[in-house]
Amino acid sequence: MQQNQIEMQVLKKHNFGAGPCILPGSVLQQAANAVVNWNDSGLSILEVSHRSPEFESVVLKTQLLIRELLNVPQSYEVLFLQGGASTQFSMVAMNFLQGRACGAYLDTGYFAQKAIKEAKLFGKVAIVASSEDKDYSYIPDHFETPSDAAFLHCTSNNTIEGTEMFSFPETSAPLICDMSSDIFSRTINVRDFDLIYAGAQKNMGPAGMTLVIAKNEFLNSVKHALPSMSDYRVYRDNQSMFNTPPVFSIYVSMLNLLWLREQGGVTGIQLKNHKKSELLYEEIDRNPLFYGTAMPAHRSKMNITFKMHDPSMEAEFLRFAAGHGVVGIKGYRTVGGFRASLYNALPLSSVEFLVQVMQHFEKEKTMVYSMGTQIAGS
């Protein structure tokens, strides 16, 4: 094998991890500086009081950046929580399903199912449609929402299955969306939703915080008592500081959103993300060793899932890629194959490099095959 045929640097890591995922180098450098001495305050960002005016302004600035980048209307709240999307699965149901007729769920994969499971503890669940029949390789688009549904819940991007919703259901029920793995990657119309939630650890920042964007009117529709930390109204009424928030995660998210603004905001990054995913899907479709697992019309631009026609080659390709500094492309354990996550901070050059690695592997395999044929035929 002639590794030097791959022209790009081989020591740098190309991080295709599904999350916690790659963050911009400049953000990491600023974050590291703040861990030692934040803004020349003589204190680390890890040891400042969350009640200090300096940190309160970080929270406010992060909220304003989110409002600007996603064009969040004033009638919506921007809240910071903990516990990831997994906590939202039950919290959504505690707030909006408890005491109501039913919650409608669109079943598009592993995380949608998790949301459904948690909701069942708090009330009746109606699954409006499911793509389980075809291994969650598509997004169902013809379904009815029950008229008594308190909300319709969907998952905008299915991280494990590699599908993404490019249009959202039109329904009279309030729409709740888990956007954990594609928020800030493309433009959305916040007004289409009553509540959006997302774990931070993809395109927003480090693990440990959760973003919630919710229509105030929807929050006000909740009338029953709830544990404070499970009550969206408590976060709203206390500027997300009812208790000690995840200070560092919020701070690094602020840095990362400032970086996103420099990239031309969500509109700018969407163009780059489109280019990255196009390039990789083209190679998957061209390269005779690989095939994509999601239906073309529903292919995610964030998490590209693919397999090899000969599954026995997969472990070898993983090792080959790892040898060239490509990390994080192993598919989810229940699905197998590969998953390349092309989050905002992943440069186009990393995708170009992965394509080269795939082409190189193809050549090597073809050579081995033709040599094998030659030997067999000789």
Added chain:
Amino acid sequence: MQQNQIEMQVLKKHNFGAGPCILPGSVLQQAANAVVNWNDSGLSILEVSHRSPEFESVVLKTQLLIRELLNVPQSYEVLFLQGGASTQFSMVAMNFLQGRACGAYLDTGYFAQKAIKEAKLFGKVAIVASSEDKDYSYIPDHFETPSDAAFLHCTSNNTIEGTEMFSFPETSAPLICDMSSDIFSRTINVRDFDLIYAGAQKNMGPAGMTLVIAKNEFLNSVKHALPSMSDYRVYRDNQSMFNTPPVFSIYVSMLNLLWLREQGGVTGIQLKNHKKSELLYEEIDRNPLFYGTAMPAHRSKMNITFKMHDPSMEAEFLRFAAGHGVVGIKGYRTVGGFRASLYNALPLSSVEFLVQVMQHFEKEKTMVYSMGTQIAGS
């Protein structure tokens, strides 16, 4: 005013903040390095998968350090959660009060009251004793726990009121303790408790994670269904990785616990903490301008609360102290006065410095007073 009379460096910050609080400089430096390039992996600690063997070993190592430092018996679990003590207030009740006769609570201050408030959503609460009659300046020690109590809940250190429990109730009910602000500061006998919880942001690490140490038998006594993220058994059965954990907070906690081990562990730090608090209480008792607010027998070694006999001087002393780099000593807003938190990472030299600042302020005030008397008498 002759500032140069204070001999210590005046540019460095002396951080007496109540939390998030001071962390050792060496820990901050290591954490900063890991944010840029973790263990020469070419990846930031913020962008590694929580399912990678490298990070799994961080979780394991952190658990083992906690077991070693607190001498945790094998029959207890060590779990990492999110949401701080505020989430534990309701989670404890969801798990152990729901469906049972009553939960017994010892009311020793602001956070005990918060725990009580959240518990009431899930069942009957019996307050076994309260020190509210004397502004929470002591720990009640004669009380009965109802025979049908599912547990007795107490708060080992009252961060706001500056009191600490130096002995724990002997009761047949399982004992649950909020140790957020004094865990790892002194030796405890874990066997005295059925469940201990603590927000990390004092002596453990950065905000964003919660430590739970629970007797397995106690966890097994829970038989009802719970939301996954509110179910201790789910954390136990998934090695605290049911979902993406707060990666960075866990990692920095590991670094900080390694530092603690180098300090002679909990026994070693306890001696240092004792010395620090003795020194400050001595000055509070000696200095005619100040007085301590907690009853001497119940004075916290972590959060030293004190006031001035002349409250109109307090704002001036705060400014004076801040001018010398002393930060974080303002008392909690509902209590007023001062609070100096002497967490593990605060060096003795910072306490010595604060004592000097107090003495200097005293001299200045005495001089002004005697000059005023002279002028008045002349």
